[in-house]
Amino acid sequence: MYTQIQNPLANAIRFLSIDAVQKANSGHPGAPMGMADIAEVLWRDYLQHNPADPTWPNRDRFVLSNGHASMLLYSLLYLTGYDVSIEDLKQFRQLHSKTPGHPELGYTPGVETTTGPLGQGIANAVGMAIAEKTLSATFNRSGFPVVDHFTYVFLGDGCLMEGISHEVCSLAGTLKLNKLIAFYDDNQISIDGDTKGWFTDNTAERFEAYGWHVIRRIDGHSRPAIKAAIEQARQQTDKPTLIICRTTIGYGSPNKAGTANSHGAPLGSEEIALTRQQLGWEYPPFEIPGEIYQSWNAIERGSEQQLQWEQAIREYAKQYPELAEQLIKRLSNQTPHAFTSVMADYIQKLNDNPETIATRKASQNTLNVIGPVLPALIGGSADLAPSNLTYWSGSVPINEQPAGNYIHYGVREFGMTAIANGIALHGGFRPYTATFLMFCEYAQNAVRMAALMKLPQVLVYTHDSIGLGEDGPTHQPVEQLASLRATPNLSVWRPCCQVETAVAWQQAITNQQTPTALILSRQNLQQHSRTPQQLALIQRGGYILRSNCQTPELLLIATGSEVTLAVEAWQYLTEQGFNVNVISMPSTDTFDKQPMDYQQHVLPNHVRNRIAIEASISEYWRKYVGLDGLVMGMNSFGESAPAEQLFDYFGFTVEKLIQQSLSLLQPKAVINRDII
Numbered sequence: 001m002y003t004q005i006q007n008p009l010a011n012a013i014r015f016l017s018i019d020a021v022q023k024a025n026s027g028h029p030g031a032p033m034g035m036a037d038i039a040e041v042l043w044r045d046y047l048q049h050n051p052a053d054p055t056w057p058n059r060d061r062f063v064l065s066n067g068h069a070s071m072l073l074y075s076l077l078y079l080t081g082y083d084v085s086i087e088d089l090k091q092f093r094q095l096h097s098k099t100p101g102h103p104e105l106g107y108t109p110g111v112e113t114t115t116g117p118l119g120q121g122i123a124n125a126v127g128m129a130i131a132e133k134t135l136s137a138t139f140n141r142s143g144f145p146v147v148d149h150f151t152y153v154f155l156g157d158g159c160l161m162e163g164i165s166h167e168v169c170s171l172a173g174t175l176k177l178n179k180l181i182a183f184y185d186d187n188q189i190s191i192d193g194d195t196k197g198w199f200t201d202n203t204a205e206r207f208e209a210y211g212w213h214v215i216r217r218i219d220g221h222s223r224p225a226i227k228a229a230i231e232q233a234r235q236q237t238d239k240p241t242l243i244i245c246r247t248t249i250g251y252g253s254p255n256k257a258g259t260a261n262s263h264g265a266p267l268g269s270e271e272i273a274l275t276r277q278q279l280g281w282e283y284p285p286f287e288i289p290g291e292i293y294q295s296w297n298a299i300e301r302g303s304e305q306q307l308q309w310e311q312a313i314r315e316y317a318k319q320y321p322e323l324a325e326q327l328i329k330r331l332s333n334q335t336p337h338a339f340t341s342v343m344a345d346y347i348q349k350l351n352d353n354p355e356t357i358a359t360r361k362a363s364q365n366t367l368n369v370i371g372p373v374l375p376a377l378i379g380g381s382a383d384l385a386p387s388n389l390t391y392w393s394g395s396v397p398i399n400e401q402p403a404g405n406y407i408h409y410g411v412r413e414f415g416m417t418a419i420a421n422g423i424a425l426h427g428g429f430r431p432y433t434a435t436f437l438m439f440c441e442y443a444q445n446a447v448r449m450a451a452l453m454k455l456p457q458v459l460v461y462t463h464d465s466i467g468l469g470e471d472g473p474t475h476q477p478v479e480q481l482a483s484l485r486a487t488p489n490l491s492v493w494r495p496c497c498q499v500e501t502a503v504a505w506q507q508a509i510t511n512q513q514t515p516t517a518l519i520l521s522r523q524n525l526q527q528h529s530r531t532p533q534q535l536a537l538i539q540r541g542g543y544i545l546r547s548n549c550q551t552p553e554l555l556l557i558a559t560g561s562e563v564t565l566a567v568e569a570w571q572y573l574t575e576q577g578f579n580v581n582v583i584s585m586p587s588t589d590t591f592d593k594q595p596m597d598y599q600q601h602v603l604p605n606h607v608r609n610r611i612a613i614e615a616s617i618s619e620y621w622r623k624y625v626g627l628d629g630l631v632m633g634m635n636s637f638g639e640s641a642p643a644e645q646l647f648d649y650f651g652f653t654v655e656k657l658i659q660q661s662l663s664l665l666q667p668k669a670v671i672n673r674d675i676i
């Protein structure tokens with residue numbers, strides 16, 4: 001047994017981290033140095049993984065929530081045999097390297113999630129643990145624990161200060177996620193210095209109040225103490241575990257250990273030399289002796305673990321062939337073949353049977369069609385299921401039945417979204433979440449992370465405008481749509497009726513590359529007739545809904561509830577002899593990806609008379625109407641009143657739209673008010 005100073009296995013992590021940060025002249029050496037001993041015990045004695053196959057479904061998940069300690073993870077990946085080389089470590093924080101400043105999904109084999117914004121890693125881990133528990137309850141049978149792994153998390157003081165940790169850890173305790181084990185790096189140092197001036201929570205009691213098993217006062221540099229704590233945590237059957245490890249940030253540095261000076265800057269060549277002497281590390285930068293590397297290498301053990309699991313799956317398939325087939329499809333994230341035909345038939349049926357309903361209700365109706373053919377669907381709402389209408393006929397809450405498909409998240413918009421990211425990352429599920437559009441603000445950073453990682457989560461946002469009425473400006477979204485549309489890798493749909501809502505859901509489910517936000521109304525919306533050709537074009541994001549000629553002189557572009565205004569204005573203008581097209585544009589980002597000839601067909605360049613109509617921030621639509629066009633939109637916050645009064649007060653009326661249209665078509669024209 002090595003002493004804490006003499007343990008060369010942990011010191012390998014320390015000096016790879018020190019050397020990489022020094023070479024990059026940028027990074028965070030303190031946390032890797034402080035957590036190296038914990039990582040050595042966990043990764044060498046317990047972690048179930050196969051470096052030769054980082055996507056093995058039954059691997060344990062490891063999440064570095066304090067993502068600034070990224071060199072800890074990169075060192076572990078190199079040492080255990082992943083496709084991460086010494087040269088990759090030398091390229092730490094350099095352009096296009098496998099070792100970016102914070103762990104990034106898709107850049108580095110073995111990185112389970114993108115972490116950096118503190119607290120989101122633990123939230124993702126809660127989602128992964130939910131996914132494991134729900135999948136195991138669905139598919140495991142006596143003698144066949146085919147879904148059986150732990151989720152381990154490293155987190156720091158900053159993660160626990162962030163509010164999202166309160167949201168997700170509270171829910172984790174309620175859901176009794178016993179295979180979630182978190183290691184709290186209690187070094188009591190943050191960027192500003194000693195945390196006693198701003199973080200004096202009783203963390204142990206806080207987590208015990210959440211329903212966690214808490215293991216206190218573990219010496220984070222004592223191998224026996226760490227090992228005993230992990231053994232205890234793995235025996236839990238009804239609680240997640242928090243292991244509070246007292247560590248020294250920058251452990252081994254004679255002058256900077258235990259201070260903020262080791263947190264976020266290179267130690268410097270002189271201090272590194274002293275640290276080598278202090279820890280008895282006699283090797284030059286980036287050199288790991290062969291015997292140490294071999295002691296770390298996990299390929300042989302991991303390959304054997306995976307082979308045993310694959311053999312178990314084959315035996316499982318003999319006894320439970322249908323379950324095995326479903327499990328394999330779920331883990332490969334395949335969309336069932338039946339989904340395509342079921343949705344095509346349903347959309348056609350809706351088109352043939354017009355109904356005036358709110359798009360939030362149309363969404364629920366669509367879920368009742370999707371749910372039975374998409375077993376991977378798992379939904380939830382932030383305590384707004386009766387308003388968001390996310391609960392469908394086959395919904396089964398997981399707090400009532402572990403093999404269920406619905407999560408009551410409580411009032412936790414941020415936590416909900418980040419947990420669903422973790423569920424998507426785990427695999428085996430297509431998560432959807434829901435709240436009011438206004439409250440996507442609480443979840444915005446988790447939405448951004450979903451887009452950054454290109455996770456196919458469906459974000460249902462109802463009560464989409466001033467149309468929600470009496471709740472007033474605190475609940476009426478104005479700038480949120482523009483913000484969502486400006487987010488890279490996020491597809492946004494604001495349908496105008498039940499048909500477009502069904503198409504939006506269809507596109508969201510078939511889109512495996514990015515998250516999708518569905519923006520839905522509280523109020524009932526009229527359904528507009530469509531030809532078969534128009535029906536097929538909805539999926540292109542924008543299409544000509546009404547036209548009375550081949551050469552329009554005015555384009556009316558609208559989304560959601562405002563499409564009805566455009567159609568009614570079109571009827572009047574057509575009767576007056578004007579050539580006008582109505583463009584329904586439920587998804588601007590989808591439309592923008594269409595071939596240029598199609599975009600030109602819908603929005604011809606030569607037609608400079610354009611009006612965009614949407615009860616959202618006006619400025620967004622300038623890119624579609626140009627300098628010569630007009631926008632009927634919002635330029636202020638809302639008010640509290642019935643929806644009809646608000647639309648009239650803020651100018652969303654057919655009369656105003658006709659006036660604006662005539663101001664472009666015939667500036668001196670007078671409206672015949674009797675026709676309106």
